[in-house]
Amino acid sequence: MDSKVPYLDLPAQLRSVRKEIDAAIARTIDNCSFCLGPDTAQFEKDFAKFCEAKECVGFNSGTSALHVALMLLGVGSGDEVITTPMTFVATSWAISYVGAKPVYVDTDDATFNLDPKLIERAITSKTKAIMPVHLYGHPFDIDPILAICKKHRLPLVEDAAQAHGAKYKGKVIGTFGEISGFSFYPGKNLGACGEGGALVTNNAAFAARARSLREHGSTVRYYHDEVGFNYRMEGIQGAVLGVKLKHLDHWTKERKRVAHRYHELLADTPLQLPKEAAYAESAWHLYVVRHPRRDDLKKHLEANGVGCALHYPLPLHLQKCYASLGYKAGDFPVAEKAARECLSLPIFPELTEAQIQRVAAVVKDFFKK
Numbered sequence: 001m002d003s004k005v006p007y008l009d010l011p012a013q014l015r016s017v018r019k020e021i022d023a024a025i026a027r028t029i030d031n032c033s034f035c036l037g038p039d040t041a042q043f044e045k046d047f048a049k050f051c052e053a054k055e056c057v058g059f060n061s062g063t064s065a066l067h068v069a070l071m072l073l074g075v076g077s078g079d080e081v082i083t084t085p086m087t088f089v090a091t092s093w094a095i096s097y098v099g100a101k102p103v104y105v106d107t108d109d110a111t112f113n114l115d116p117k118l119i120e121r122a123i124t125s126k127t128k129a130i131m132p133v134h135l136y137g138h139p140f141d142i143d144p145i146l147a148i149c150k151k152h153r154l155p156l157v158e159d160a161a162q163a164h165g166a167k168y169k170g171k172v173i174g175t176f177g178e179i180s181g182f183s184f185y186p187g188k189n190l191g192a193c194g195e196g197g198a199l200v201t202n203n204a205a206f207a208a209r210a211r212s213l214r215e216h217g218s219t220v221r222y223y224h225d226e227v228g229f230n231y232r233m234e235g236i237q238g239a240v241l242g243v244k245l246k247h248l249d250h251w252t253k254e255r256k257r258v259a260h261r262y263h264e265l266l267a268d269t270p271l272q273l274p275k276e277a278a279y280a281e282s283a284w285h286l287y288v289v290r291h292p293r294r295d296d297l298k299k300h301l302e303a304n305g306v307g308c309a310l311h312y313p314l315p316l317h318l319q320k321c322y323a324s325l326g327y328k329a330g331d332f333p334v335a336e337k338a339a340r341e342c343l344s345l346p347i348f349p350e351l352t353e354a355q356i357q358r359v360a361a362v363v364k365d366f367f368k369k
């Protein structure tokens with residue numbers, strides 16, 4: 001056996017559905033429905049059903065979907081949105097794109113998600129929304145955050161980019177807040193053959209305006225009601241995603257298999273392992289372990305042919321692009337420590353038992369030294 005274990009093996013996933021995808025792409029090319037089109041419309045219906053939502057609007061990326069979500073909520077210049085510093089930067093892009101200011105709140109040490117206990121003290125008269133992230137596929141603790149939203153009359157936006165099909169107290173995430181944004185970037189649990197995203201909501205008026213905003217602010221061709229964007233989902237991506245969605249439940253089960261095997265095999269190592277909170281059923285987008293000697297462990301894994309990655313090495317409040325916000329090191333100690341200690345191990349549906357064992361063996365070997 002090849003003892004190398006890739007961090008991600010997209011070709012393996014593609015191989016398993018290649019014939020279906022080829023046929024779907026050929027159909028799109030034959031009918032030349034390259035922008036939105038019937039396959040995207042069908043995918044929107046199917047993904048809405050998957051999320052137990054009334055509406056799904058396809059976008060060209062998750063970033064665009066989150067941007068439009070904040071526009072729909074009327075967030076704009078001078079406003080503040082409470083969010084997490086421990087996420088991919090696109091969560092904050094949405095806030096910046098509408099001219100608002102990201103206001104960061106520290107994270108919970110066990111789940112890496114926004115800590116509900118710390119939110120209220122960050123609310124000001126300028127706060128217009130709360131936007132946490134279901135990070136690594138693990139739902140954030142929704143109920144206490146919804147209670148804060150209700151008390152302060154603030155909308156909740158779920159950044160669900162990493163959490164397709166994750167469940168909170170038995171219900172699939174995506175409609176707990178007013179709006180949620182999903183990403184179909186190729187490496188996501190549900191990934192396009194290119195870029196893609198979706199806005200999910202139970203609010204028909206939001207969905208209608210989102211459809212207009214993604215298409216140049218227009219519902220009737222060449223008549224533009226407001227300044228919009230070219231944020232349309234490509235027809236080919238709608239077709240690919242429609243095919244892949246049918247396999248998603250199975251793939252999520254396979255991710256769970258991998259996570260549970262890691263739990264068993266790594267239980268007696270000094271690593272802090274990711275655990276599902278009592279309320280959560282994770283979609284296991286990532287399997288993120290923690291250790292103070294993270295950098296050495298990373299080098300050891302790589303030297304032994306095991307792929308790994310960092311999600312994320314630098315929290316957003318310390319990024320150069322947000323220097324003007326005035327945060328400094330030490331402001332969010334839990335997130336900063338997580339960023340120093342986190343290491344993502346390979347997790348994808350096609351990871352074999354032999355590969356899982358190889359990863360565990362190389363990790364254990366590190367701690368023997």
Ligand SMILES: Cc1ncc(COP(=O)(O)O)c(C=O)c1O
Nearest residue numbers: 061062063088090091161183185
């Ligand atoms: C948490 C989070 N939010 C937003 C995004 C943005 O999605 P996209 O890359 O599709 O624009 C991503 C993914 O890249 C993400 O991981």
